[in-house]
Amino acid sequence: MISFRVSENEFEKLKTESESVGVGSVSDYARLNLCGAEHTVPPGQLEARIHQLDGKVQDLSSHLNRLVSLVERTHDAVVNSHPRNNGSQPVLSDLSPRGWTAGD
Secondary structure (H helix, E strand, O other): OOOOOOOHHHHHHHHHHHHHOOOOOHHHHHHHHHOOOOOOOOOOHHHHHHHHHHHHHHHHHHHHHHHHHHHHHHHHHHHHHOOOOOOOOOOHHHHOHHHOOOOO
16 A cells, blocks of 8 residues: 655646546556556446547537527528518628628
């Protein structure tokens, strides 16, 4: 058994680093680093972390798709409500706030 002391700042840094790589505890993280396995994740934790990240990526994809849909609907509504739109696509300057007047 090896025992050593660290300052509170050093402990907090080790704790943050151990959490960021998914290691269960500061002791496990220190052991992995001291034994030369600094990039090793304990068995089972890598798969769990990948599963967690996959869920987050799917959530982001869903949010992005909803955002794209909202932007497209808003664009279509602006184009269709523009007073100078007579079936043709207006030029970009027609859609800008500067192209609108108070009477529009």
